[in-house]
Amino acid sequence: MKARMLTYTRQNSPVHRLTGAAKLIFFAAWSVTAMITYDTRSLLAMLLFSLVVFRLSKVRFRDYSFVLYLILFFFALNHLAIFLFSPLEGVSIYGTRHDLFPIAGRYVVTEEQLFYQFNIALKYVTVIPMALLFILTTDPAEFAASLNRVGVSYRIAYAVSIAMRYIPDIQRDYENIAFSAQARGIDISRKERLTRRVRNVIGILMPLILTSVQRIETVSAAMELRGFGQRRKRTWYNGCPFTARDYMAVALIAAIVIGSAWLTFRDGTRFYNPFR
Amino acid sequence: MKQLEDNEPIIEITQFTFQYRAQAEPTLRDISLTIRRGEKVLIVGPSGSGKSTLAHCINGLVPHFYAGTMQGSARIAGEELGKASIFKLSERIGTVLQDPDGQFVGMTVAEDIAFKLENDGLPQQDMIRRVTEAARNVGMEQLLDASPHELSGGQKQRTTLAGVLVSEADVLLFDEPLANLDPQAGKLAIELIDRIHRETDKTVIIVEHRLEDVLHRSVDRIVLIEEGRIVADASPDELLCSGKLRRAGIREPLYWTALQYAGYSLTPAMKPASLNDIQLGEWVQPLQNWYEQERPEPLLAAERPAVLVLDEVSFAYERDGRPVLKQVSLRVGQGELVSIVGRNGAGKSTLSKLVCGFYKPTGGRILYKGQDLASDSIKERSERIGFVMQNPNHMISKTMLYDEVALGLVLRGADEASIRERVHDTLRICGLYEMRNWPISALSFGQKKRVTIASILVLQPEVLILDEPTAGQDYRHYNEMMEFLLTLTRQGKSIIVITHDMHLMLEYAERAVVLSDGEVIADGEPAEVLTDARIVEAASLKETSVYELALRAGIEQPKEFVRRFIRRDRKERGA
Numbered sequence: 001m002k003a004r005m006l007t008y009t010r011q012n013s014p015v016h017r018l019t020g021a022a023k024l025i026f027f028a029a030w031s032v033t034a035m036i037t038y039d040t041r042s043l044l045a046m047l048l049f050s051l052v053v054f055r056l057s058k059v060r061f062r063d064y065s066f067v068l069y070l071i072l073f074f075f076a077l078n079h080l081a082i083f084l085f086s087p088l089e090g091v092s093i094y095g096t097r098h099d100l101f102p103i104a105g106r107y108v109v110t111e112e113q114l115f116y117q118f119n120i121a122l123k124y125v126t127v128i129p130m131a132l133l134f135i136l137t138t139d140p141a142e143f144a145a146s147l148n149r150v151g152v153s154y155r156i157a158y159a160v161s162i163a164m165r166y167i168p169d170i171q172r173d174y175e176n177i178a179f180s181a182q183a184r185g186i187d188i189s190r191k192e193r194l195t196r197r198v199r200n201v202i203g204i205l206m207p208l209i210l211t212s213v214q215r216i217e218t219v220s221a222a223m224e225l226r227g228f229g230q231r232r233k234r235t236w237y238n239g240c241p242f243t244a245r246d247y248m249a250v251a252l253i254a255a256i257v258i259g260s261a262w263l264t265f266r267d268g269t270r271f272y273n274p275f276r
Numbered sequence: 277m278k279q280l281e282d283n284e285p286i287i288e289i290t291q292f293t294f295q296y297r298a299q300a301e302p303t304l305r306d307i308s309l310t311i312r313r314g315e316k317v318l319i320v321g322p323s324g325s326g327k328s329t330l331a332h333c334i335n336g337l338v339p340h341f342y343a344g345t346m347q348g349s350a351r352i353a354g355e356e357l358g359k360a361s362i363f364k365l366s367e368r369i370g371t372v373l374q375d376p377d378g379q380f381v382g383m384t385v386a387e388d389i390a391f392k393l394e395n396d397g398l399p400q401q402d403m404i405r406r407v408t409e410a411a412r413n414v415g416m417e418q419l420l421d422a423s424p425h426e427l428s429g430g431q432k433q434r435t436t437l438a439g440v441l442v443s444e445a446d447v448l449l450f451d452e453p454l455a456n457l458d459p460q461a462g463k464l465a466i467e468l469i470d471r472i473h474r475e476t477d478k479t480v481i482i483v484e485h486r487l488e489d490v491l492h493r494s495v496d497r498i499v500l501i502e503e504g505r506i507v508a509d510a511s512p513d514e515l516l517c518s519g520k521l522r523r524a525g526i527r528e529p530l531y532w533t534a535l536q537y538a539g540y541s542l543t544p545a546m547k548p549a550s551l552n553d554i555q556l557g558e559w560v561q562p563l564q565n566w567y568e569q570e571r572p573e574p575l576l577a578a579e580r581p582a583v584l585v586l587d588e589v590s591f592a593y594e595r596d597g598r599p600v601l602k603q604v605s606l607r608v609g610q611g612e613l614v615s616i617v618g619r620n621g622a623g624k625s626t627l628s629k630l631v632c633g634f635y636k637p638t639g640g641r642i643l644y645k646g647q648d649l650a651s652d653s654i655k656e657r658s659e660r661i662g663f664v665m666q667n668p669n670h671m672i673s674k675t676m677l678y679d680e681v682a683l684g685l686v687l688r689g690a691d692e693a694s695i696r697e698r699v700h701d702t703l704r705i706c707g708l709y710e711m712r713n714w715p716i717s718a719l720s721f722g723q724k725k726r727v728t729i730a731s732i733l734v735l736q737p738e739v740l741i742l743d744e745p746t747a748g749q750d751y752r753h754y755n756e757m758m759e760f761l762l763t764l765t766r767q768g769k770s771i772i773v774i775t776h777d778m779h780l781m782l783e784y785a786e787r788a789v790v791l792s793d794g795e796v797i798a799d800g801e802p803a804e805v806l807t808d809a810r811i812v813e814a815a816s817l818k819e820t821s822v823y824e825l826a827l828r829a830g831i832e833q834p835k836e837f838v839r840r841f842i843r844r845d846r847k848e849r850g851a
Contacts (some may be wrong), residue, residue, distance in 0.1 A: 181656070186687060221373070234394050235393075235398055237403050
């Protein structure tokens with residue numbers, strides 16, 4: 001099968017060896033921290049750390065290249081939008097104004113704005129490696145068990161797992177449906193006008209939704225026949241107990257959160273200000 | 277033979293009637309059936325007879341998952357059906373559903389087998405032990421870590437079976453276990469079910485319409501259902517001799533049909549239910565006589581002009597990756613019906629996708645009436661070569677039959693009057709004209725399949741590729757579908773059928789092309805191909821029982837016997 005994009009591959013690395021629960025906790029805390037802080041020193045340190053971990057994990061570029069490009073595209077779009085909607089955001093945050101060059105009307109490039117957007121870029125690149133790692137190194141079979149361990153109801157946890165199980169099947173359905181639709185003349189390529197294209201895509205989605213609904217019916221019948229959802233608790237074949245390694249990871253993220261918070265809020269503002 | 281008469285009944289259904297909520301009439305009427313502990317029972321019936329509903333009454337999906345009204349009584353493993361929950365029943369009745377893909381809920385084999393145990397809250401250590409044991413029982417112990425998309429249909433089904441065996445259920449219920457398997461895997465499945473039945477004291481219930489394949493191993497009883505009623509409940513030998521199966525539209529074993537053509541009435545004493553046990557005795561001579569009477573087939577008609585030619589076509593999904601097709605050459609003549617067979621992953625569907633232009637070959641040429649197709653788009657090709665997928669639901673995107681068939685023409689910007697004319701013509705050919713104003717949701721599976729064929733035919737392609745056109749259809753629908761395709765070939769259309777169905781190959785295809793690991797390993801007359809043990813093995817097929825019969829009767833040219841039988845059988849059914 002081709003199109004194995006952004007899926008788990010079994011490998012052996014320090015990151016792969018962590019349990020899903022530890023990785024989930026780590027990733028969640030990491031993202032929140034990176035989102036809160038605008039402290040450039042903290043972000044730089046975190047970025048450095050994430051790149052080292054990324055290197056350690058041995059994930060292959062081709063497993064995530066497509067998604068990375070997609071993210072970079074939105075990343076660029078996002079930056080453009082920030083500048084368009086609020087060209088002087090940096091000035092109001094940092095309280096000073098150093099003009100570099102004007103573009104037109106209220107659009108003036110300032111050092112403050114550049115620095116502000118640089119910080120946002122840093123946040124992105126700090127979170128992206130961890131997000132990719134979390135997806136690429138967490139065994140979906142174990143993930144549901146991890147969610148359940150951190151307190152999510154097992155019904156919801158299993159729903160997530162079953163969704164992951166059927167994503168490749170639904171991808172295959174989609175491919176088949178799209179093929180046969182194209183053969184009948186339903187064009188979804190760029191050659192078609194946008195309005196027609198949207199209508200054509202909807203034409204493909206109809207059968208996809210119907211077959212998926214049938215799939216869901218079969219799966220839920222099969223699950224009920226095997227006693228799913230009858231008891232308050234269930235156990236997990238693939239559940240992994242926490243090991244010293246996992247406790248270390250959790251301790252590490254706690255240290256990072258505290259460290260970053262201390263750096264960030266020490267002077268009463270979330271923004272590290274080099275202009276004063 | 278175990279003494280079963282004295283065993284306690286495990287399923288007791290008396291004067292039971294069931295009607296689905298959305299149906300106007302009951303699906304099951306006045307059913308009375310007793311199954312005792314340790315029995316092995318086959319429930320047969322044509323599509324829509326109610327046999328699946330009966331299976332759902334045994335595992336509790338009816339009425340708890342599929343709602344409806346019941347009358348009469350049904351006691352399943354001591355529980356009253358209406359009162360016991362699916363969960364309660366699942367402790368006693370283990371079900372293997374028809375679709376091996378849909379019921380595979382785990383991310384790996386081991387996890388799927390463990391699913392029931394996880395839900396029961398068993399500690400991890402116990403689970404691992406019991407999963408390993410169950411996996412060994414079905415021969416899946418080497419594949420515990422495999423994910424579902426790495427497995428064949430047969431392996432997925434074995435996994436599900438192991439998932440049922442880990443629990444303490446004492447009834448194993450198989451709902452159409454052969455529907456999605458190739459002949460070889462189907463044979464193995466029947467052997468496995470039989471072994472488990474013999475080694476444990478479990479009760480086995482199989483719901484199927486493919487009688488001959490199930491009878492590969494003996495069953496204690498066959499229950500025949502027709503239009504929601506039980507019309508027979510007897511030993512296989514008795515039932516085969518009664519003629520009731522044929523009248524209900526169930527295909528009798530081929531060797532059995534051959535014996536009937538030889539002209540004698542048959543008795544249960546001959547033990548006709550199994551080709552291994554059958555007492556031919558004085559039958560050998562009549563068979564010989566019949567064989568000699570049937571005139572040899574005339575030589576094949578003159579070579580037809582080629583419509584589609586594949587010239588050393590190769591393909592790999594990734595550059596430098598594993599080749600899926602290796603220099604495949606193939607020729608399809610006008611008005612010919614060719615079947616392409618082979619194991620899962622042999623390259624059959626890739627081949628059709630290359631012809632339709634969904635993928636580009638990495639080497640070789642595809643010619644349509646002598647012209648290279650390389651520069652033609654998918655859309656352009658589809659006016660010459662139509663592709664009908666296995667699952668009609670993958671193709672249907674409109675709610676009304678007429679709109680669905682007209683879609684391809686509408687998208688090509690044809691004017692309304694000519695669209696109407698062509699759609700009506702096509703609907704007449706396909707026998708759907710009377711239903712032209714129907715919504716598609718009102719159609720049966722077989723009719724939907726026809727609609728998808730019509731929606732392709734309306735574009736007037738010369739070549740039609742069909743992926744498993746008869747999958748999931750009973751004998752009567754199979755016959756109708758194939759006779760319909762034959763009428764198309766008489767109109768000059770060339771038809772390529774990708775299939776696992778041995779009967780289809782033998783009875784309707786002029787040629788069978790066998791793919792194995794991306795290479796053509798045989799290309800010839802189906803009777804020839806299906807009697808070659810090496811090819812049968814490589815393509816995961818099965819030798820036909822008529823051939824075995826010919827061998828047992830000492831016919832000198834068993835292949836010719838198969839040929840003559842098929843020809844005679846075609847005549848009988850065409851009439």
